[in-house]
Amino acid sequence: MYRLDGDIKLSEHFHISEFVCRDPKDLPGKVFLERELVEKLERFLSLLKMPLVVTSGYRTAKWNRIVGGSPASRHLLGQAADIRMDGHYDNDRMTVFAVNAGFKGIGLYDGFIHLDIRRELSNKGGRSFDLWNLKKK
Numbered sequence: 001m002y003r004l005d006g007d008i009k010l011s012e013h014f015h016i017s018e019f020v021c022r023d024p025k026d027l028p029g030k031v032f033l034e035r036e037l038v039e040k041l042e043r044f045l046s047l048l049k050m051p052l053v054v055t056s057g058y059r060t061a062k063w064n065r066i067v068g069g070s071p072a073s074r075h076l077l078g079q080a081a082d083i084r085m086d087g088h089y090d091n092d093r094m095t096v097f098a099v100n101a102g103f104k105g106i107g108l109y110d111g112f113i114h115l116d117i118r119r120e121l122s123n124k125g126g127r128s129f130d131l132w133n134l135k136k137k
Contacts, residue, residue, distance in 0.1 A: 010038045013045055019057025019081065023066070031058045032078035036117050041081060043101035044115065048085070048094075055112055056082040074105060080116035082109075089113075091133065099129050108133040 008016040010033075020029035045052060059067070059075040074080035091108050098106045098115055106129055107114030123130050 010035075011042050014038050014041060014054070018054040019078070021058050021060050021063050022056065023060060023063040026060065026063070030060055033058055034078045034117065037079055037081060040102045040117060041083075041115070044097055044103070047097040047100060050085055050087075052083045052085045054081050055084050056080075074116035074118055079118065080105070080114060082112045082114050084112045091135070095131060104129050106131045108135050110135050 010016055016031060016033070019033050020031045023029070041054075056067075056075060057080075058078050059069060059073065061076060064071075064073050064076055069075060075082075094108070094113055095106055098113070101115075103115045103117065104121060105114065105116035105118045108131075118130065121127070121130050
């Protein structure tokens with residue numbers, strides 16, 4: 001785990017500051033990140049062809065509890081990102097893009113999408129990814 005002191009470009013479209021824990025009481029912020037996550041986000045972005053914003057990357061255990069994250073959250077391991085896009089997006093299309101980019105965990109929520117690079121799947125249906133839809137609309 002590192003404390004952020006300046007910004008570092010990780011890839012063509014992503015900087016380390018986008019993945020820093022957002023806990024306002026723990027500044028300048030901690031970050032732990034698996035490179036594979038950034039690589040898959042770049043692939044996803046190339047399929048998406050529209051801008052996206054990382055709203056949550058790495059989380060400390062304390063911040064994860066505060067925001068109501070799962071105790072087994074991939075955010076704790078630097079293996080997950082929540083993203084937001086402006087405008088309307090189609091759930092099925094986003095799921096196909098996420099799977100094609102190599103994500104194994106895909107969560108659809110009102111206002112954002114969770115993407116992660118989990119190593120083990122929880123679904124028993126034989127899919128190559130876990131998918132959950134908690135959208136209310």
